[in-house]
Amino acid sequence: MDKRLPPLLVAVFINIAGFSLILPLLPFYGQVFDAQPYEIAMLFAAYSFGNVFGEIHWGRQSDVWGRRKVLALTTFVAGLSYFAFAYAPTLWAAILIRIVSGFFSGTLSVAQGFIADVSTPERRAKTMGLFGAAFSLGFAFGPVIGGLFAGEEAVAASFRLPIFIAGGFSILASLWCLAVLRDAVPPKGKGAPLPKYSEAFAFVGGQPLLLRLFVISFFGIALFASMEAIYGLWSEENFGWNAKDLGFAFLAIGGGGLLSQLFLIGPLAARYGEARVIVIGLSLLALSMALQPIIRMPISGVLLMGLLMTGHSLAFPSAGALLSRNTPPERQGSTMGLMMASNAVGRIVMPPLFGLIYGQVGHDAPWYVGAVMIGLVALVALQAVRITDKARVVAA
The missing domain is CATH 1.20.1250.20 (MFS general substrate transporter like domains)
Structure with a gap:
């Protein structure tokens, strides 16, 4: 190192x-x-x-x-x-x-x-x-x-x-x-050029795998941010938690991410490939969202948020790695920049929408809506698996 x-x-x-x-x-x-x-x-x-x-x-x-x-x-x-x-x-x-x-x-x-x-x-x-x-x-x-x-x-x-x-x-x-x-290298004196988003749009739109990875990342990251935003309100309503209780619950969220980073994502990607790891991660996300209002217990409220973060930490780094591996070097900057911008838009737009669902439709509704949406995204991920499998056969 x-x-x-x-x-x-x-x-x-x-x-x-x-x-x-x-x-x-x-x-x-x-x-x-x-x-x-x-x-x-x-x-x-x-x-x-x-x-x-x-x-x-x-x-x-x-x-x-x-x-x-x-x-x-x-x-x-x-x-x-x-x-x-x-x-x-x-x-x-x-x-x-x-x-x-x-x-x-x-x-x-x-x-x-x-x-x-x-x-x-x-x-x-x-x-x-x-x-x-x-x-x-x-x-x-x-x-x-x-x-x-x-x-x-x-x-x-x-x-x-x-x-x-x-x-x-x-x-x-x-x-x-x-x-x-x-600094490891001296300053260059000028900034890198801004990503050419118009070219990246055209490139991604013509690549079936990349297009699906963008859909997966946009909705998955946006929904994770939305669950994070309503979790404090929901746990206060159901368990009477205050900021102190919620702080300890967030320990499970960070722990799930740390566990995934250190022990899970590398071996799983090596054995099954990034596309299948994305499906595994999305399945964990959907399961944790669906079970949260069904079990409705303080201990499950903590453990399921840890599972949510585990799924997040498996799916989206894998999506980024798969995107990078299937993007030529000359388009890496613009394509990764476009994905970062796309994910940010999801994190901006979706949480207030789920706040409205929480307030207007029902306090459990965000979990169910999120689980259904992640289930649909998982279907897109299965398409990505088929595309990568087909590409592997052709390359062989």
Whole structure:
């Protein structure tokens, strides 16, 4: 392992712990403003809205300034945005602050660029696995910390301390990057060209496998984000959970992702191929959604969310890997950029829609609607299996 990689993994862990620390607070923080379910879901979606623009901007800016400077700047400003979020005067101010926070936190492409700088192509898959593990570990511990330090009442003062801690984590990550992280390659002085989305649309539309992978990723990631957004409201209604309880439940979500990254996805992909792993992951997603309102017990509420994250962590990295392997080198940037943008749109649009379903149709309805939609997406994934099997036979 390149000695420059561990400092990046530590920075990713600290930053994701700060970001995820906020998640169990949002359903209850929204109640401070008497927010409706769809408005609370907008607090989740607002971060993704800012995030998509941040990923485009900061990925290119890191070519100009260097990865270290961009990571140090963005994590510092993101930390300041958390302090502003703690004192948001209205719901719409809180949503606007979440957009700003998402913009300055849109640096996964910068971190992945750093990984590309320090790892050879043959070691990149293993290195990305370590990156995913650092991400999942931060996602597991952050919500627990947020829940532990949250107050019992749905008033702004109950949430300020954990939000301050989240801001502190981001500023700590910034200082860590300045003190320890070192660029592997010098800045290029100019940003990479923007992805040519029009060309990518035309290319993907003419490739049956890639088109299906886009459908799978768009709906699957959007539905996962939607379940995450309504989970706090649903568990409060059914189990009487507060932010502290929800924080521990999110530990299962991060644990499911970590387990998948470390022990499952590699062996399963090697044995069955990425396309079948996508089907397995989607099946776990659909099963966890369908069973949540049927079993309706606190322990199952936790375990099924862990299963949801396990399915997510199997399906969508596999979809990305399969997309990359079937895209020629000269189209990698535009095609992967288009997929990132497509997934972001899903995370922006779908959670408020499911918030409306939760409020207007019924509190269990989002789970059933999500399970049915994932079932339909699984049928698309089965088509992808047939396409990859046919291509393997032809190549042989």
